[in-house]
Amino acid sequence: MGNLVEKGIVMKEEINDTTRYSPLPVEIFLQKAQSEWQSTYEGISDSLKKLETFEEKTDNRVITLKDNKTIISYCQALIKKAEQRIVISMWDEMYEALKEDLSQVADKVTVQGITLHVENPIKNLEAHRITPYTETRSTEHWFILSIDSKEMIYGPSLEERNVAFYTDDPVHIYLLEDYVWHDVLVNRLVRRSQDDLQQWITAERKSFFMGK
Structure with missing residues (x-):
């Protein structure tokens, strides 16, 4: 459960020395997943474009x-x-x-x-x-x-x-x-x-x- 909390998939609440776990609301979970995917996509896209430019400059074919x-x-x-x-x-x-x-x-x-x-x-x-x-x-x-x-x-x-x-x-x-x-x-x-x-x-x- 601790791993899910760290990944932000599950919320942890402590009330009167009692620990309670509950899932993220669906809309928030989907928004978070979309944001992370977009960030990953943009990172990969930038890296590939830089690699392509580097190859174009250095690798004559x-x-x-x-x-x-x-x-x-x-x-x-x-x-x-x-x-x-x-x-x-x-x-x-x-x-x-x-x-x-x-x-x-x-x-x-x-x-x-x-x-x-x-x-x-x-x-x-x-x-x-x-x-x-x-x-x-x-x-x-x-x-x-x-x-x-x-x-x-x-x-x-x-x-x-x-x-x-x-x-x-x-x-x-x-x-x-x-x-x-x-x-x-x-x-x-x-x-x-x-x-x-x-x-x-x-x-x-x-x-x-x-x-x-």
């Missing part, structure tokens, strides 16, 4: 995505999240799957990168020149989609393998964005092969990386 529809949905969600800049490298099949989503955000964020076998890509996107490499049937149709240099999805052609990779790891993102930039740069260099290029390369790189 590379996650495998499977299934064509799932991968496309992840890409569409990332495009909608973009605040400043989207970098892509895409062959025609992946570009067509995301063309509408990219077009919808092209007026509010900068969309940069390169496309392959795409006619009339949206503004700022480079159309890759035709080469023996692009026309070889065995060439993998990889894609890269990066937003704000914070999150990225990349992978092979979804027509060949239903797999892709999501990452928020800054090393992955830097390396693959740099890969896209070099692809863009070489494509432009071919068009300007007769010019003095060093000053032009410096200006183009600064423009591509938005002053970085």
Whole structure:
């Protein structure tokens, strides 16, 4: 009985050297239980949110995505999240799957990168020149989609393998964005092969990386 008194479930009264125990009124008991539950819930909720924030800050991930529809949905969600800049490298099949989503955000964020076998890509996107490499049937149709240099999805052609990779790891993102930039740069260099290029390369790189 003493434990129940300590837990506040039973009231203890002492009258004329006589101890009397009685239960808490139902309304008070329920209110007390609700208050304790709410306090416990809020404590757990705060702890989980802090843990989630800590993990987001410290635990950069590379996650495998499977299934064509799932991968496309992840890409569409990332495009909608973009605040400043989207970098892509895409062959025609992946570009067509995301063309509408990219077009919808092209007026509010900068969309940069390169496309392959795409006619009339949206503004700022480079159309890759035709080469023996692009026309070889065995060439993998990889894609890269990066937003704000914070999150990225990349992978092979979804027509060949239903797999892709999501990452928020800054090393992955830097390396693959740099890969896209070099692809863009070489494509432009071919068009300007007769010019003095060093000053032009410096200006183009600064423009591509938005002053970085």
